[in-house]
Amino acid sequence: xxxxxETQLRAxxxxxxxxxxxxxxxxxxxxxxxxxxxxxxVRAEQPTVSHQxxxxxxxxxxxxxxxxxxxxxxxxxxxxxxxxDNHHHVVCxxxxxxxxxxxxxxxxxxxxxxxxxxxxxxxxxxxxxGTCPDCxxxxxxxxxxxxxxxx
Ligand SMILES: [Zn+2]
Ligand SMILES: [Zn+2]
Ligand SMILES: [Zn+2]
Numbered sequence: 001x002x003x004x005x006e007t008q009l010r011a012x013x014x015x016x017x018x019x020x021x022x023x024x025x026x027x028x029x030x031x032x033x034x035x036x037x038x039x040x041x042v043r044a045e046q047p048t049v050s051h052q053x054x055x056x057x058x059x060x061x062x063x064x065x066x067x068x069x070x071x072x073x074x075x076x077x078x079x080x081x082x083x084x085d086n087h088h089h090v091v092c093x094x095x096x097x098x099x100x101x102x103x104x105x106x107x108x109x110x111x112x113x114x115x116x117x118x119x120x121x122x123x124x125x126x127x128x129x130g131t132c133p134d135c136x137x138x139x140x141x142x143x144x145x146x147x148x149x150x151x
Contacts, residue, residue, distance in 0.1 A: 012064040019049050023057045027067060027081040032089075032098040034076045072098070072127055086110060092132035101128060 005024045006016045014020065019042065026041035027033070033041070039054045058079060061067035065084075071077045072091045078098060086108045088101045103110050109124040131139070 008066055012066060014060060014064055014066075017057075018046060019053050019057050020061065022046055022049070023054065023061060024066065024081055027079055031080040031082060031100070032070070032078045034078055038079060070098075072096075088126040088128065090128040090130060092135055093129055094131060094135040097132045097134070099132075 005021050008024070009016050009020060022042045022045050023038060025045075026038055030037065030041060035055065035058065038058065039051055042049055042054050058067065058069075062069050062079070066081065068080050068083045069077055070080065070089060072089065075091070075096055082100065086103045086106055088103055090099050090101050091097070103126075109121045111124040111126070113119075113121055113124075
């Protein structure tokens with residue numbers, strides 16, 4: 001199932017350009033990366049593309065809805081090309097790792113406000129915070145190492 005990026009771009013009336021294709025490819029292969037990482041990935045493929053061009057492409061793709069920008073509290077903005085399924089994210093407090101979590105409902109807003117105060121709610125932003133498996137393992141190792149040392 002390879003998404004056809006050219007078709008996606010044309011569907012939102014954006015011209016098909018090499019930098020736009022490169023950004024979409026980078027985000028498909030590396031979801032939830034920050035701007036600097038996108039720049040590095042694109043320039044590894046197309047060294048002549050400027051930083052500013054990558055910023056512009058990210059903004060155009062985000063505005064067009066082909067790319068989603070997420071920014072967990074205290075983190076730098078990350079980008080992903082998985083859009084339209086209202087999935088959520090789980091974020092590690094220790095290392096900032098981000099993983100996708102399927103939305104149980106699938107469409108926004110998946111949570112009903114106990115009182116919407118008369119607002120028409122179209123989105124509920126759900127972020128699960130915790131400790132990723134790597135960081136959890138590291139803590140267990142450190143704990144057992146220090147208890148051995150005290151013996
Ligand atoms: Zn972690
Ligand atoms: Zn995601
Ligand atoms: Zn949900």
